[in-house]
Amino acid sequence: MSEPSMVHRVTVPAESAGDRLDRLLSAALPALSRTRIKALIEAGCVTRDGEPAPDPSAKVRADDAFAVQVPESTAAAPMAQAIPLSVTYEDDDLIVIDKPPGMVVHPAPGSPDATLVNALLAHCGDTLSGIGGVRRPGIVHRIDKDTSGLLVAAKNDAAHAGLAAQFAEHSIERVYRAILWGIPAPRTGTVDGAIGRSPQDRKKMAVVGRGGKPARTHYRVQRVYGLGAALVECRLETGRTHQIRVHMATIGHPVLGDPAYARATPARRRALGASGEAAAAFPRQALHAAVLGFRHPANGAWVRFESEFPTDIKKLVSSLESVER
Incomplete structure (x- = not known):
């Protein structure tokens, strides 16, 4: 372990006896995230009476004295690359x-x-x-x-x-916009379903009865394209892997272009008429993180950002508008 740049000392007050070690230290040292506290414990950077502290979930005792060594940051394994960012x-x-x-x-x-x-x-x-x-x-x-x-x-x-x-705590505002195959009914609703690894294909996620994490997605149809597709707004209460993609597929209306959870069946293509082939050829899930809102961590002010569809989804929407009604 390299020489620490800073050592924090924390003594457990009587009222905190029985708390988890990582929770106690993250409360006492708010400048360090709980994720980092856990990593420091696991790396042996947290000691009690000169001995490495137990695992992050260990219960602390009144008057325990911990030393938290925060090493100098080292170069990240990934290399910096001058890639344009928006x-x-x-x-x-x-x-x-x-x-x-x-x-x-x-x-x-x-x-x-x-x-x-x-x-x-x-x-x-x-x-x-x-x-x-x-x-x-x-x-x-x-x-x-x-x-x-x-x-x-x-x-x-x-x-x-x-x-x-x-x-x-699920207080982040996260709004996605997606093009779905078909038109959900009802046009406004909520999908509740725990998400975990698919028992049939471990590379995919699925709504599962056991072992999954609770997930909830609110959706609202914003526009329909004939009988074959819809522009839908999805608001997340939780943020599970592939959540919108899995939840929309579960109600029978997967995200158009999704290589894992959707198929461009003949019936779906026919429902879009002349636009069916273009929709079937769309090369990725037509899903866009359109709104992100949160309290600024430095001053508590609410900030909110919006993003338009990128060019490829705009072109898809333009094609679908020929069947809009």
Whole structure:
């Protein structure tokens, strides 16, 4: 472990006896996110009487004295790459990006670079949030590679903690707009269904009866295109993997172009007439993160950002308008 740049000392008050270690430390050290506290504990950077502290869920005792060593940030494994970004908003605490379709958020097998992480490293440099002692963008939520739209990243641990808390309590305003196959009935509704790995295909998510995470999506039809498609607004209460894609497929109206959860069946193509082939050929899920609203973690002011459809979905909508009625 490298030399620490700072050591914080925390003594457990009597009223906090029995609390989880990570929860106690994140409350005592608000400049560090709970995610980072956990990473520091697991890395041996938190000690009690000179011995490494137990795991993050360990219960603390009154008068326990902990030392929290915060190492200097080290270079992130991903390399900075000068990739153009569409920046919707930026200040000293956070940055809001309008992500294009096709861009992966984090490096992963098959996508080692040219990700949003690489671009943010080049754009923000040393201002980025350090998490677990590693300097990297403080991304607190993700959107799929082929979903376009708004995403926020934190530039420091205090902002990261503030944003992460809002996501955890579901107070973030997140509105997506999607083109669906068919027309949902009723035209306004809520889909409740826990989401987990599909038992039939582990690469997919599904609404499951056991082992999933609670998920809720509110939807509202904004426009219909004949009998074959609809423009729908979806508001998230939760943010599970593939949530909108899975929930809309579950009610029989998957996102048009979705390679995992939708099929351009002959019946669906016929329902769109002359626009059916263009719709069937759309190369990605027609899903866009259009609105993002939250309390600014530095001053508590409500901020809200909007994004228009990117060019490819605009062209799709233009084609579908020929069957609108």
